[in-house]
Amino acid sequence: MKERLVVIGNGMASLRFLERLTEAAPGLYDVAVVGAEPVAAYNRVLLSSLLGGEVDEAGCAFRGLDWYESHGIRLITGAPATQVDRENGLVIVGETHVLPFDRLVLAVGSLPIRLPKPGMDLPGVLTFRDLADVAAIRRAAVAGARAVVIGGGLLGLEAAVGLSRLGVDTTLLHVMDRLMERQLDHEAAVLVKRAMEARGVRVRLKADTASVEGEGCVERLILVDGTVIPADLVVTSVGVRPNVGLAQGAGLEIGRGIKVDDRMTSSDPRIFALGECAEHRGLVYGLVEPAYEQAEVLARHLMGEGAAYAGTALSTSLKVSGLPVFSAGEIEAPEGAEAVVMSDPGLGIYRKLVIGGDRLLGAVFVGDIAEQAWCKALIRSGESIAAHRDDLMFGRTAPIPQPLAA
Known part of the structure; x- marks a missing residue:
């Protein structure tokens, strides 16, 4: 018999994990997915566009129900998991479902923080x-x-x-x-x-x-x-906290989030966590990119590969009212480092490079973010930028055409 894999949570991290697992090892596990929301996974990054009427709900969707069915995944929506029974290997879902598991993935995300101020419970x-x-x-x-x-x-x-x-x-x-x-x-x-x-x-x-x-x-x-x-x-919108209620009730080790090792394994070797609910090396990430990297590692680990997650160098890339913004690494120069700045407020352009020795430690761009991918790669790799400082600040210049030979 196939091992029974239950995934609690059907958000972006959960879906990326399922995509990678079923692409590389179709049919390896008997998979069931539990989602508290009444719809399948969707793109939360587009919520502001949905709010503003730029897209509709269909435009936020990732995979139709037919995708889950065609990949042999049992999807349960609109029914939150209420208990994890580790002793008997069971997940209790709502009032009607009991799912046995051999391996369990917790991808339950985070909960919004409500300010502890009077009136926060008022309608509106x-x-x-x-x-x-x-x-x-x-x-x-x-x-x-x-x-x-x-x-x-x-x-x-x-x-x-x-x-x-x-x-x-x-x-x-x-x-x-x-x-x-x-x-x-x-x-x-x-x-x-x-x-x-x-x-x-x-x-x-x-x-x-x-x-x-x-x-x-x-x-x-x-x-x-x-x-x-x-x-x-x-x-x-004052922040979030990892959703650790299920894990806490099951007796898993908890810090700020569900504590996991480099293979996304919790204190129970049968149970894994990823995304906003997971705490890795003392860090809880609240962004999509780390969740996707964790999903890749966990999928490979459950396929028997020697994958390990070493953490993510965070970056932010977005448009605020049509204004492109990029930030990665250090935003202020630590001791011994320098900040190189180009600013044109009239054009709405700002570029700042934080440099330590010949390494790029951080970058903040507003208005023109053309070099964002390059900067992100240099920050992560630690590669020397001695030959690239001008290009990073002012953009790569095209090669000067050479005259044709007579």
């Missing part, structure tokens, strides 16, 4: 993480509505831009002194703020929320400094 306070959130926000974003988005990270910016595209009066609040402070330095963040404001989004920095108020629903948001902001809708 929403998160921005999945299709249901987008549907709820769109229902609340009626003509004349006033929206406040809390959080100046990537998802907060995307939510604010999506609401602005719907014609909603939108204010973005961020407690820090600049947007996307983990990915951008001050100069780059200023350009991003301008791009947001050009889209009609009001941006308030150093804005600490004290409470949300209203009679039976959201009516206003109060800042710590006493400022009152009228609001019919509040979207919170």
Whole structure:
């Protein structure tokens, strides 16, 4: 008999794992996948485009139900797993399913953090993480509505831009002194703020929320400094925490996330974790790229190959209100390193290279990100950039045509 493989979670990391496993070793396992959401895996990166009406739900889909069927994968949707019984090798799903397993993959993602402030449980306070959130926000974003988005990270910016595209009066609040402070330095963040404001989004920095108020629903948001902001809708995007409830209940080793080794194996050798719920070498990643790399390693490991995950050098590449932004590695020069900057605020172009010796330690680009892939590769490899500094800053120049021989 084939070994029974159960995957809990049907997000982007889970699907990438299943794709790699079934492409390279079709039929190796008897596979069942459990997803809490009522639809199969979809592209969460497109949620802001969905919110703003640029794509529909079909445009966010990855694989149809026929793909799972044709690859022999049993897919259960709309029924969250409620318990992992390690002693008997069982997964309890909803109230009707019991799935036996020989190997188990936890790809259960993360949960949005709600600010511990008064009024956060009022109707009209929403998160921005999945299709249901987008549907709820769109229902609340009626003509004349006033929206406040809390959080100046990537998802907060995307939510604010999506609401602005719907014609909603939108204010973005961020407690820090600049947007996307983990990915951008001050100069780059200023350009991003301008791009947001050009889209009609009001941006308030150093804005600490004290409470949300209203009679039976959201009516206003109060800042710590006493400022009152009228609001019919509040979207919170202040971070996520790994979803460790199932693993904790099963007695697996937990830190910030489900602790795994370089083969994505938990403290139980039959159980694995990947994506936003996994903690590897003390780090929990909240981005797609590390999740995909982990999925590749786990698929190869379960096929018997000697794959190992060594961690991911993080980078961010996105468009904020049409403005291209790229960030990778160090954003400020550590001791002994130097920062080389080119800035043209009028054109909305900013480039910063953080260099240590002859190695590229980090890069921040706004407006023109043509060299992003090259920079990312150099940061990861540690290769000397002695012969490339000008090209990295100003772009690769085309070779000068040589005159034809007489």
